[in-house]
Amino acid sequence: MKFSRLHTLKEIAELLGAEAVGDPGHPVTGLNEIHCVEEGDVVFVDHPKYYGKALNCAATTVLINAKMQAPAGKALLVVKDPFSAFNRLITHFKPVYPPQKEMIAPSAKVGEDSVIMPGVFLGNGVTIGRGCLIHSGVVIYENCHLGDHVIIHSGTVIGADAFYFKKRESHFEKLISCGRVIIEDDVEIGALCSVDRGVTADTIVGRGTKIDNHVQIGHDTVTGEMCLMASQVGISGVVKVGNRVTIWGQAGVSSDITIADGAVVLAQSGVGMNLEAGKSYFGTPAGDAREKMRELAQVKRIPEILEKLKRLKAD
Numbered sequence: 001m002k003f004s005r006l007h008t009l010k011e012i013a014e015l016l017g018a019e020a021v022g023d024p025g026h027p028v029t030g031l032n033e034i035h036c037v038e039e040g041d042v043v044f045v046d047h048p049k050y051y052g053k054a055l056n057c058a059a060t061t062v063l064i065n066a067k068m069q070a071p072a073g074k075a076l077l078v079v080k081d082p083f084s085a086f087n088r089l090i091t092h093f094k095p096v097y098p099p100q101k102e103m104i105a106p107s108a109k110v111g112e113d114s115v116i117m118p119g120v121f122l123g124n125g126v127t128i129g130r131g132c133l134i135h136s137g138v139v140i141y142e143n144c145h146l147g148d149h150v151i152i153h154s155g156t157v158i159g160a161d162a163f164y165f166k167k168r169e170s171h172f173e174k175l176i177s178c179g180r181v182i183i184e185d186d187v188e189i190g191a192l193c194s195v196d197r198g199v200t201a202d203t204i205v206g207r208g209t210k211i212d213n214h215v216q217i218g219h220d221t222v223t224g225e226m227c228l229m230a231s232q233v234g235i236s237g238v239v240k241v242g243n244r245v246t247i248w249g250q251a252g253v254s255s256d257i258t259i260a261d262g263a264v265v266l267a268q269s270g271v272g273m274n275l276e277a278g279k280s281y282f283g284t285p286a287g288d289a290r291e292k293m294r295e296l297a298q299v300k301r302i303p304e305i306l307e308k309l310k311r312l313k314a315d
Helices: 009-016 048-055 082-093 289-300 302-314
Strands: 002-008 019-021 027-031 041-045 061-064 075-078 157-160 165-167 172-174 180-183 194-196 202-205 280-282
Touching (some): 002 009, 009 019, 009 027, 009 061, 009 082, 027 082, 041 048, 041 082, 082 172, 157 180, 180 194, 194 202, 280 289
Parallel strands (some): 041 061, 061 075, 157 194, 180 202
Antiparallel strands (some): 002 027, 019 075, 165 172
């Protein structure tokens, strides 16, 4: 999330009651979760295991719970609880809208020749391009953007909050979502799907992608162009899906991995690591489809092999 104007380290420190380490005039232009950071952003880290990753990432201001020297070109904000402090920043800078009473917010914008069927909910700041068709029962949360010629079928929810929580002793604290969902041109999304908004950046569905019914796409995931996703696919947060990737039914993809261009994930596979371009994958954990099929063929022979071993022992 980018701020509406540049702020200084001193301003952010005063807002949070944090101890600043670095130039008081150090520029702060936004905030982001660590997988999406860029220069000018604030990022948080609250465990020594990840200090190095946070201090060396692209973000130039780090919310941290230990005082230390700031790396060159960076500044620190030292607080007791960086997670909660980060939530305070989101709450402070996130756009605030009045409670919505209409099914279609007055601030929503719908392009020429687009059809919005009865029973559609469009939140504040939603924009829909030209020639779109949004079927009854679709819910599009605030600030989400649809390109031209997008079709969304009934019961789909665009822009629900990210599934991102920190375990406390008595409860789970939610990381407040302030990102968006961007649906590019010529995308079709089936019935009863959900595409979650980014935590602090954007979840993006690339141009020409087609998504079947009952598909879940997690926060900050970016899909390339011309992808196919069959029914009951589940994609976790912060996944990068290349162009022309096909993911067949009931496949699951874990968080923070990359599926390269042209990869094919066969049905009911579990993807837990990066996949190379142009290859087919199958199984859990997913591997080269041909190798996995050979493994299955050998598994079927186990009773035969055991019987042979039994006879050899008897002889």
